[in-house]
Amino acid sequence: MPGSDYNRAMSLYYLQKFLYQLNRDAGVQRRFREDLEGLLGDYDLTDEERAAIRARDVGLLYVFGVNGQILMHYAALLGLEWNEYLEAMRQGVRRHGPVRAGLYAMTTDQR
């Protein structure tokens, strides 16, 4: 695994790339179920990001700055119903603080 001290914006890119590919590719989805550690090794992620994926922590991924148009499909893949998805993001902000990077880091109206 690469050093974890590279800048967060670059890491958010690979985190979103992982989710983007997971959302759309049945082969990646199979590895997600059967070989998660091997799959995660293919992406340049921080330890914290890997932990959030292992924990299925949709709220923390939102706090990391994952775009909702990617995150909502991942939430659906995990079996979260729409309101559960919205609640997971709110809970993420309550637990981990405001969104740290990406588009929503501009948001002032965090609930």
Next chain:
Amino acid sequence: MSTVFIGVCSHGPGITGRAGRADPRVRDEFYRSFERMRAALEAARPDALVVVAAEHFANFFMNNMPAFAMGMAQYYDGPIEDEKWLAIQRRRVPGNANLSRRLIGAILSDVDLAYAEEWKFDHGVMVPLHFLTPRYDLPVIPVNINCQGPPLSPLTRAWALGEALRRACDAVPERIAIVATGGISHWPATPDSGKINEAWDREFLRRWSLNERDALVSYTDEETYRDAGQGGFEIRTFVAAAAAGNGAKGEIWFYEPIPIFAVGCTIGVIPVEAVVAG
């Protein structure tokens, strides 16, 4: 003149996927406006429908994000999303690669855009088609404006794209319909999903109806983000449609916030000068 129809509409996935959770009175009125638009579209007897959309990472990702792109395929598959989640069955939608190629060639004189010979439709195209071409028998040509991942093209370039699209459509013998689809103010897929800035929407639609370029392109992205959310970046599609209108004023057939659809639901058209038959 072979542009025969110009319209704008919403495309939120909730419009089909969460239909059962909306106030049926408002929802059905919205659906009736979509139906009215379908009838007007069919009455224009188009040979192809150009859909100007703002996709949500269905085809394009931040590794190689085109500011503008246009489909050049003989068919398109969609929706990319779970069929049950969207409540739209997966299918193959006809395209017209030859027509695409001619339109792209013409547009490139004015605006740089990428072409794509493979393109999967997400809800941003499938929801409009579900209502407007329910038999999926009209060839569709998708155009995408990046409204997801900043940096984004300025509104002046969305306007230029709309003008170039109109010129290109008018230069081909086929009868072309143009439907642009985007949200106005909305915060889709975030904790603020369902929030709608109705006053901002109505002011934007007022400017859109007047079709005055300077008023339409005067929004900065910072203002739009603050007042209309990240979903507000999709006004680029409406701006392109206005530009394609060649100065004609638009008509709003429907506007109503429907929070469970996560957007102020909108149907609008820009009348196109009647074409003399033959």
